[in-house]
Amino acid sequence: MYLTSDGRQSQRVSRPVDSVLIIDDEEDLLDMLKAVVSTLGYEVTTASDVDTAEGILTRRGTRAFQCVLTDYKMPGRNGLELLRWLKHFDADLAIIVNTGYASHEDVSAMIREGAADILKKPVQMDILRQALTHAVKQTRVSRRRASAEKAVLQVGVVQSYMLRITGIRDIPWVGFYSRPVHQAGGDFVSSFPREGGGELLIMADVAGHNLDAAYISAFFHGAVHGMARAGLSSQSMVNEINRFLLSKWNDRDLGDSADQAPEASVCALFIEVDGTRETMVCHNNGLPTPVLTLPEARTSFIGMGNCPLGLYDDPETCVTRIDGAKGASLLCYSDGLEDFARAQRISPLALACRLHFASDAERDEILAEADDDVMVMRLCMADCGEDAFFPILADSYPGDTYQQIDAVEDGWARSIQYAIPDILDEKLYSILLTAREAVINATLHGCGGDPEKAADFHVHYSPKLKLLRIMARDPGQGYDDDFLTAAEPDMEKERHSGLVLIRNFPDRVWTERRNATVFAEFSLI
Numbered sequence: 001m002y003l004t005s006d007g008r009q010s011q012r013v014s015r016p017v018d019s020v021l022i023i024d025d026e027e028d029l030l031d032m033l034k035a036v037v038s039t040l041g042y043e044v045t046t047a048s049d050v051d052t053a054e055g056i057l058t059r060r061g062t063r064a065f066q067c068v069l070t071d072y073k074m075p076g077r078n079g080l081e082l083l084r085w086l087k088h089f090d091a092d093l094a095i096i097v098n099t100g101y102a103s104h105e106d107v108s109a110m111i112r113e114g115a116a117d118i119l120k121k122p123v124q125m126d127i128l129r130q131a132l133t134h135a136v137k138q139t140r141v142s143r144r145r146a147s148a149e150k151a152v153l154q155v156g157v158v159q160s161y162m163l164r165i166t167g168i169r170d171i172p173w174v175g176f177y178s179r180p181v182h183q184a185g186g187d188f189v190s191s192f193p194r195e196g197g198g199e200l201l202i203m204a205d206v207a208g209h210n211l212d213a214a215y216i217s218a219f220f221h222g223a224v225h226g227m228a229r230a231g232l233s234s235q236s237m238v239n240e241i242n243r244f245l246l247s248k249w250n251d252r253d254l255g256d257s258a259d260q261a262p263e264a265s266v267c268a269l270f271i272e273v274d275g276t277r278e279t280m281v282c283h284n285n286g287l288p289t290p291v292l293t294l295p296e297a298r299t300s301f302i303g304m305g306n307c308p309l310g311l312y313d314d315p316e317t318c319v320t321r322i323d324g325a326k327g328a329s330l331l332c333y334s335d336g337l338e339d340f341a342r343a344q345r346i347s348p349l350a351l352a353c354r355l356h357f358a359s360d361a362e363r364d365e366i367l368a369e370a371d372d373d374v375m376v377m378r379l380c381m382a383d384c385g386e387d388a389f390f391p392i393l394a395d396s397y398p399g400d401t402y403q404q405i406d407a408v409e410d411g412w413a414r415s416i417q418y419a420i421p422d423i424l425d426e427k428l429y430s431i432l433l434t435a436r437e438a439v440i441n442a443t444l445h446g447c448g449g450d451p452e453k454a455a456d457f458h459v460h461y462s463p464k465l466k467l468l469r470i471m472a473r474d475p476g477q478g479y480d481d482d483f484l485t486a487a488e489p490d491m492e493k494e495r496h497s498g499l500v501l502i503r504n505f506p507d508r509v510w511t512e513r514r515n516a517t518v519f520a521e522f523s524l525i
Contacts, residue, residue, distance in 0.1 A: 399447030446474020478514025
């Protein structure tokens with residue numbers, strides 16, 4: 001904030017000649033300083049007291065000056081009072097205090113209030129030159145930074161408006177959260193109604209985390225909006241974006257400024273949802289693989305992301321059709337979420353779960369240390385109610401994993417505690433012990449310890465029902481034994497202790513495929 005010539009706040013462009021305002025109550029010293037500073041190449045304005053200086057700054061505007069050089073002790077108000085007054089109106093304008101009488105407490109106060117430098121009278125010309133050079137540079141850098149921050153805010157406003165007019169927040173069956181590292185970022189999500197009552201949802205992430213990425217993101221957001229309104233198919237939009245990036249943006253001739261002009265690539269996921277919300281078609285270029293969870297808490301990864309747009313002539317879009325999706329949910333997120341989860345040493349699904357059910361304030365606190373934009377979206381298909389299960393873990397382990405089960409179990413513990421921060425220690429212990437034995441059984445016996453084979457392990461959570469469900473599934477043939485599920489099993493038959501733990505710790509256990517797939521459920525109430 002700063003003053004203009006009529007006393008109002010404004011943002012005029014600074015003058016091309018560096019100007020210095022000098023304040024001192026000693027007339028001879030003021031004349032000498034004016035002469036010296038003028039010889040150093042500055043335009044100089046003088047004042048004999050604080051009130052006069054404030055009047056000049058008010059009339060001409062603080063942006064008319066690149067530095068203020070003021071005496072400390074003067075009749076009436078002193079230099080510290082001027083410093084405080086000036087910082088209120090233009091915190092970017094550097095001020096140098098020139099004093100011969102200031103105490104240690106006075107100097108400390110001036111430093112706390114943001115003085116660019118403190119000189120001791122009589123000041124040597126070389127020291128004065130260095131102080132002025134540093135102060136003027138500080139003013140320029142601060143004003144450029146403020147201008148850049150304003151530009152980021154303006155782009156952020158444009159992005160927010162684009163999100164608002166594309167209606168992503170107006171779809172009750174879509175949950176969406178986005179947190180840019182700065183006020184504006186390279187991520188965006190849009191939605192567009194399609195013929196027949198369907199919906200097209202687009203999630204995109206422009207490479208880079210700076211202002212350039214924000215501008216490019218805003219441009220592509222508008223381009224996608226226009227193509228979607230024109231009725232282009234998802235694959236046609238993918239091809240058009242890829243063609244523009246290759247033939248127009250990344251191949252442009254910018255002369256000497258080419259090194260400063262970033263090339264652009266876009267990771268994009270197009271999701272076509274039919275009017276009944278029972279069929280989805282995903283077109284993925286570069287974003288992490290979406291995660292499909294069926295109502296009975298069965299999770300699978302849908303296709304592969306392949307490469308982003310803007311790198312190759314053939315974008316090699318991964319197209320996946322999902323039929324019979326009634327009651328299912330589709331979880332999509334950006335690589336920024338994956339990176340942050342990796343830094344926390346937890347599953348990306350656990351982080352997505354925590355963010356999905358947290359308040360906006362909690363989300364911002366959770367991601368305060370994130371280095372990249374984070375974006376997560378969950379589509380709940382028809383009849384996907386609040387009691388639906390949310391995936392926390394969905395991993396596959398080679399057959400020799402039982403040999404490193406302690407390290408694997410540590411990762412489970414971190415992910416479950418992160419996703420469900422209020423889980424009781426004794427309940428977590430029961431879950432981990434059951435999971436440990438189930439995965440040992442699946443890898444050691446179901447896979448035969450063969451690293452070429454793999455067992456699946458999933459964890460799902462329903463916040464409304466307060467239920468946590470685990471599943472261990474191996475590729476083996478299974479075995480005939482009803483010990484885990486029978487009300488009164490044959491206790492005379494010899495069995496390993498792991499099966500006893502799996503039977504006794506959960507609230508409910510059931511199996512499929514002759515015990516090759518084991519489910520265990522825990523009530524967290």
